[in-house]
Amino acid sequence: MASGPDDHTIEIVAFPKGSVLFKQGDKGEAAYILNSGTVGLYRESLGRRVPLASVRRGEMFGEMAATDGSPRLASAFAIEDSVLMVIPAAAMRDKMRTADPFVKAMIDMLSGNLRRVHETHTPKSRSLLDGVNALLRQCDVIGRFLQANLPQEFKAELSLRLKTLGSLLKEMRRIAMTHREQDRRDDAVPHEADLPH
Numbered sequence: 001m002a003s004g005p006d007d008h009t010i011e012i013v014a015f016p017k018g019s020v021l022f023k024q025g026d027k028g029e030a031a032y033i034l035n036s037g038t039v040g041l042y043r044e045s046l047g048r049r050v051p052l053a054s055v056r057r058g059e060m061f062g063e064m065a066a067t068d069g070s071p072r073l074a075s076a077f078a079i080e081d082s083v084l085m086v087i088p089a090a091a092m093r094d095k096m097r098t099a100d101p102f103v104k105a106m107i108d109m110l111s112g113n114l115r116r117v118h119e120t121h122t123p124k125s126r127s128l129l130d131g132v133n134a135l136l137r138q139c140d141v142i143g144r145f146l147q148a149n150l151p152q153e154f155k156a157e158l159s160l161r162l163k164t165l166g167s168l169l170k171e172m173r174r175i176a177m178t179h180r181e182q183d184r185r186d187d188a189v190p191h192e193a194d195l196p197h
Contacts, residue, residue: 008091014083020196021076028065028072030086037082040190041074051190064111066092077196127185129176132169139166
């Protein structure tokens with residue numbers, strides 16, 4: 001984040017495509033509002049990067065960690081060149097300290113509830129491609145399950161079906177990507193290929 005004259009200055013900052021705004025586990029030093037471009041959010045889980053959401057113009061993100069000082073639940077990166085309003089955590093916390101105690105308690109409770117939801121969140125599909133990618137991620141989960149010590153007959157039968165399903169889903173993803181113009185809905189989840197390496 002660009003440094004300002006003090007820790008309460010709201011800034012407009014340009015982030016080039018591929019820039020990492022913050023990483024999962026980082027201290028929440030700021031909240032962000034997207035002015036232009038697209039930002040992707042993802043979580044690290046079981047050694048994999050799981051796409052969560054694409055942030056669109058006018059949307060805020062990163063506010064929970066900036067408000068309550070807890071570690072970031074996800075990582076954020078610029079999918080394309082993006083311009084963001086960067087709101088320092090100190091400014092947000094000062095506003096919280098002066099808020100009505102009832103309002104502050106409600107916000108704390110809502111933040112806690114949201115945090116618990118995010119910890120077990122499965123990305124919500126918005127487009128056909130989102131749905132197919134979600135099914136492919138579930139195939140990966142089943143594939144990891146099949147690495148366990150299981151009865152050979154059960155493992156072989158399930159592995160065969162999983163391979164067939166995976167092939168069908170990959171073909172569906174190819175079709176969905178080839179004919180993207182047929183689905184007017186925006187993707188809610190960034191594509192794994194777009195995630196930073």
